[in-house]
Amino acid sequence: MEFDDLSQSGIRRIADFSPYLDQLAGVAREMGLRQRSNLVQLETELHRHWSLGQNNILSWTPLDDSILILVVPHYAIAEYTSPGTETNRSRVSARFITELISGERQLSLPQLQKVARLLEVEPVRVGLRQPLSGHGVEAQIIEKMIRRYSINYVASRAVTLFDIVGFSLLTPFEQMTQLNSLSYSLNSAHAKMLEQDVGINFARSSSGDGFYVWNRDDGLEANVNLYHFMHIVLADNAIARSKSASKAVPRLRACFHVGSCYEFHQAEGLNPTTHDFIVGDVTIELARMIEAAMPGQILVGDFMADIAEEYIDPVQTQANLDAVMFLQRAQGNLSKLSGLEFSGERVTAIKCYLTGEHMGGGQFNIRRLHIKDKHGLSRVAYNAKVNIYRDAARPILLGIEDRKLAAALQTA
Secondary structure (H helix, E strand, C coil): CCHHHCCHHHHHHHHHHCHHHHHCHHHHCCCCHHHHHHHHHHHHHHHHHHHHHCEEEEEEEEECCEEEEEEEECCHHHHHCCCCCCCCCCCCCHHHHHHHCECCCECCHHHHHHHHHHHCCCCEEEECCCCCCCCHHHHHHHHHHHHHCCEEEEEEEEEEEEEECCHHHCCHHHHHHHHHHHHHHHHHHHHHHHHCCCCCCEEEEECCCEEEEEECCCCHHHHHHHHHHHHHHHHHHHHHHHHCCCCCCCCEEEEEEEEEEEEECCEECCEECCCCEEECHHHHHHHHHHHHCCCCCEEEECCECCCCCCCCCCCCCCCCCEHHHHHHHHHHCHHHHCCCEECCEEEEEEEEEECCCEEECCEECCCCEEEECCCCCEEEEEEEEEEEEECCCCCEEECCCHHHCCCCCEEC
């Protein structure tokens, strides 16, 4: 049977088979049915080589009516860079492996062959029903497929952690209702940002007492959008708390940080999950910071992205932005949220800033907070405030004032 003769139900079955054709339904329409069925077959083959998580798929390149992929056992990535491991595997630098699992996974044929020699693996040929078309959307979907069956390193990812205060002291029913309330605030904030044409492709994973949330999109603008997303979530929560007479709505504290992380998809049954998870320096720092945060407090980590690529304009990248400059940038693009509404009241102004001591003449410094965790390690953070002003309603004041900081947060 020709694919052109498939019924609508048959087309639906093909689309539903591949989660990335479904997720990218808008752009996938630009491809013909034959191209899409080609990708369905490709994902079937990738799933087979993934082998329930036994292997990782590192890279790919098109070749005639097929693609070549590099497949290694899931434990091999660590073995390639571990000098003390008893193994016959070749040794390569940690930087080489990091670059291999960062960014785009498509390599040229000579590049893929060279990587295969260094890793001492044979490229695997995956046959297709027809050669790839070279369509940009097609390559985008294949990239997502490859990443789904691999580990991905991101050097600079903004992540925020929402933590429910006193979660362990709640009854199981109260825990469920408060997590549900927080989930609603996340979804509500997402909807509000989309209404303002501010894109955020947010993902989340449970921390036990709340959620880690990040923007799947990369770059300075994506990270700034996540910061604004955080304070819209907190504003929605604050309004809900003011209207609730029960323990259904949580009291929150939040932290925001930028750092490196590994992203991966866990196996769920016989398939990798379509949603991703993260772990790395950024989540470790957030977990340590949240331990010291007061109820209602917003802490911002002391971050500095260290990407040093000569071709990047430092004005347009986060490479030379520390936390203080990042907040200045965030305040500068708040005009994108003009027209935002909370409880039917239009927002007239939003002010986000890091707090400090009053120096006189209307000037404030920025206080550096030294936080010591349970392991005796110290880190620097900043206390953040967000004030949201509305037409005819009381302002929404998020965070805590500098003078109310807990004594446990010793200043420099």
